[in-house]
Structures are given as C-alpha cells and as structure tokens.
Amino acid sequence: MTAKVLRDAREALEAGGLRGSFLVRDLDTGDELGIDADVEFPVASLVKVPLAVATLERVARGELDETLPVVVRPGRSTVPGPTGLSKFRHPATIALGDLLYLSTAISDSVAADALFALTPPAAVTAELRRLGYDGIAVRHLVADLTDTPAERFAPPDVHLAHSLAITAGTAGQGHPVPQLDISLANTGSPRAFVDLVGGLWRPTSVDPSVAARVRGLMGDNLLRQRLAPDFVSDSSRWSSKTGTLLNLRHEVGVVEHAGGPAYAVAAFTESRVPAVVQPGAEALMAHVARTLRDQLRMS
Numbered sequence: 381m382t383a384k385v386l387r388d389a390r391e392a393l394e395a396g397g398l399r400g401s402f403l404v405r406d407l408d409t410g411d412e413l414g415i416d417a418d419v420e421f422p423v424a425s426l427v428k429v430p431l432a433v434a435t436l437e438r439v440a441r442g443e444l445d446e447t448l449p450v451v452v453r454p455g456r457s458t459v460p461g462p463t464g465l466s467k468f469r470h471p472a473t474i475a476l477g478d479l480l481y482l483s484t485a486i487s488d489s490v491a492a493d494a495l496f497a498l499t500p501p502a503a504v505t506a507e508l509r510r511l512g513y514d515g516i517a518v519r520h521l522v523a524d525l526t527d528t529p530a531e532r533f534a535p536p537d538v539h540l541a542h543s544l545a546i547t548a549g550t551a552g553q554g555h556p557v558p559q560l561d562i563s564l565a566n567t568g569s570p571r572a573f574v575d576l577v578g579g580l581w582r583p584t585s586v587d588p589s590v591a592a593r594v595r596g597l598m599g600d601n602l603l604r605q606r607l608a609p610d611f612v613s614d615s616s617r618w619s620s621k622t623g624t625l626l627n628l629r630h631e632v633g634v635v636e637h638a639g640g641p642a643y644a645v646a647a648f649t650e651s652r653v654p655a656v657v658q659p660g661a662e663a664l665m666a667h668v669a670r671t672l673r674d675q676l677r678m679s
Contacts, residue, residue, distance in 0.1 A: 381675070382413065382675055382679065385671060385672070385675045386413075386415060388671075389402075389415060389668045389671055389672065390415060392664060392667070392668060393415075393649075393664065393668060396660065396661060396664040397651055397652045397653040397661070398649045398650065398651055398652070398661055398664060398665070399649065399650045399652070400415060400416075400647065400648065400649040400650075400665070400668060401414075401415060401416040401417055401418075401419040401421065401569065401570050401646075401647075401648045401649075402414050402415045402416075402417065402570060402645075402646065402647050402648070402668060402669055402672055403415075403417035403570040403571055403574045403644075403645075403646045404643055404644070404645050404646075404669065404672045404673045404676050405574050405578060405643065405644045406641055406642075406643055406676060407578055407581050407582050407634070407641070407642045407643065407644055408582075408641055408642065409641075411676060411679065412574075412676070413672045413675060413676040413679075414570065414571070414672070415668075415672070417569065417570045417571045417574075417646075418569050418570075418571050419569055419570075419648070420553065420562050420567050420568065420569050421562070421567065421568070421569065421628065421630065421648045421650070422559060422560050422561075422562060422565035422566065422567055422625060422628060423516070423565075423566050423567060423568045423573075423623050423630060423648075424525060424566075424623035424624055424625035424628060424630065425487050425489070425492075425522070425525075425621065425622060425623040425624065425625075426568065426573060426621055426622075426623035426630055426632060427492075427504075427518055427522065427566040427623075428483050428484050428487065428492050428522070428621060429484065429573075429576065429577070429594065429598070429621050429632070430504055430507075430508055430513075430516055430518060430576065431483065431492060431495055431496065431499070431504055431518070432480055432483065432484045432495075432593075432594050432597060433507070433508070433511075433576070433580070433586065433590060433594055434499050434503065434504040434507035434508065435476070435480060435495050435498070435499050436480070436587075436589075436590040436593055436594065437507055437511070437586070437587060437590055438498075438499060438507075439476075439590075440587045440589060440590055444476060444498060444499075445476065446475065446476050446477030446480075447475050447476070447477065448475065448476040449473045449474070449475060450473070450474055450475070450476055450479060450494050450498075451471060451472070451473050452465055452468075452471065452472050452473075452474055452479075452490060452491070452494050453471045463486055463488065464482055464486055464487075464488030464489075464490060464491060465482065465488055465490035465491055466488070466489070466490050474491070474494075476495070476498070479491045479494050479495055480495065480593075480597060481597060481600070483495055484594070484597035484598065484600075484601075484621065485597050485598075485600040485601055485602060486602050486603075487603060487621075487622065489522040489523065489525070489526075492521075492522045493521050493522050493523050496521050496522070501518040501519055501520055501521065501566070502518075502519075504518040505517055505518045505519075508576075511579070511585040511586055512579075512584075512585045513572065513575060513576055513579070514572075515568055515569055515571060515572025515575065516566075516567070516568040516572050516573070516576065517566065517567045517568070518566050519564065519565065519566055519567075520559075520564075520565070520566060524558075524559060525559055525625055527559075528557055528559055528625070528626060543654040546627055546651070546652055546654060557626070559625060559626075560625070560626065560628075569648070570632075570646035570647070570648050571646075573632040573646045574632070574644045574645075574646045577598075577632055577633070577634055577644050577646075578644050579591070580594050580595055580598075580634075581595060581634050581636075581642060581644070595619060595634075598619040598620055598621055598633065598634075599617065599619035601619065601620050601621060601622070601633075603622045604618075604620075605659075605662060606622055606629065606631045606647075606662045606665060606666060607620060607631045607633060607645065607647060607665065607666045607669055607670075608620065608666075609663075609666055610666040610667065610669065610670040611633070611635040611645070611666075611669075611670065611673075615637060615638040616635055616636060616637045616638065617635070617636045618633055618634075618635050619633055619634050619636075620632060620633025620634070620645075621633065627650055627651040627652075627653075627654070628648075628649070628650055628651075629649050629651065629658075629661060629662060629665060630646075630647065630648045630649065631645075631646075631647050631665070632644075632645065632646040632647075633645055635673070641677070643673050643676070643677075645669050645672075645673060647665045647666075647668070647669045649661065649665055
C-alpha cells in the first residue's frame, strides 16, 4: 500500500509540473515517509529558522540581549516585500526580540538582514554545526534573494525569469542564477530541515528555552496559504515557515494533534511552469504532504 501511495504522489507531482522532495516524520516514534528527502535545494526564506535558532542560542549564552535596540533604515533597503519594514518610510528602532518576530512570523527580510548583521551567515552555519545539524548551509544575506533576473523585468515579463530558472540549471544543480546554485546558495534538504524542527519540538542539543521560543515564532506564522489548509483543524496546530524564490516553493513545519502525535513535515518543490502565481502548485504540495502524513499515521 505504501509503495502505491508514493507512486501516486510522484505521478501527481509530475502531472502538476512539479519536482518535489518531501519528508514526514513522527516525532515520537521516529517513523518517517518521504520522496527524495535527501535532495538539496536552495531554501530561500526557510533560512530564517536557523537564523532565529542561532540568534537565540547567542541570547541564551548572554552574547546578545533581546532588548538590544537596533536602528533599521528601511528607506535604504534593497529588499522589497509586501509587508514589514520594507514598507516603512522612516528609520525605526526595534528591539532584537521583535526583529525575530518580524523575520520569522511574517518573513520580513529587512528584519532578517538586521539580525544577520549581528550573527553573519557563516556564524549561523557554525552554530548549526555546534548543535549537531550538518545538512543546512547558510552562505548569504536575504537581500541577495532579490538580486535575480526577476527584478530586472517589468511585471508582465517576470515569467521570462521563471523560464530561465527552469531551463538553465545543470545536472549537478549548478545554475547561472547564483541564488539557485546549490554550491553558492543557502541550501538544505527536507531531511535536514525535519531534523532541525524535530530538534525544536523534541529538544536535545538546542537550549530548551530557545526551542520553545522558535516553536512560538513558527506557530505565529502569518503565511498560511500553502500547507496550512491541509493540516489545520480544531484539534490540530500547524507551525511552519515558508520559502519562495522564482520557481521554488517550500514549507517546513510541525502538525501537533490534540492528545495525539506530532509530525514534522517538509515539502520542497521546483515548478516547471513559468508563472509567478500558482495556487494549483501550492494545493498540490499540501495534498502530497497530507497524503504522506495520512499513510504514515495508518502504518
């Protein structure tokens, strides 16, 4: 039965124009079910989860203070966004702890880069390695995600940037767009991110206070159009982070059932359709992730 579920899921992704890597893990038993779960992807805004972990670990050690005031001048920022500090017109002084909320819960990229100014990408990677997480590489700022061909086209022509993203990659996952080249981008696999969120919901190496805070930030995530519709109910809680870049759509999170098990879920996809808005792709991602969770639950 499991083999058929996986085969049907692969066929659905193919028919929907997606290459997908998924992993679902029962956080209590360790049982898991996935599709190509070890494939590396550029992770886009998923990087804000390890950024939050590294920042809060430094807070726990006394190297940083959540009340630290940080002056942000978004008018000079090159990071666009539909919400958050990129929409501010004037300088603002924001506490480090509030930058963490903005960065993680509403995916505010200006806030994320203000945090990266305190804990640079290489330091975030080093913190992950100290904690025992080897599958995630943090190499660049979030602002770099907005320096792609998409920003060079007028809105009616952005699909051309997506066509380039789809067709220009190499068999070894190199790419002329640096943010899509796994040797240059911030990268990780579904397994690596399930390991990380698993370590937040069932802490071992991560400081328990840090794990609790990041769980809360992911629970406050406002971007809920992707996997949330298939995992939220009156008897379950979905906490997650999304990541989007050109033809990439990802989400990683944990669904906790009242009085029952908790499952870590990672869905990483790459679309072959050169379109910016693809609600069908997001619905398909959720369907596949839910199907894998349901099959694992029945096993």
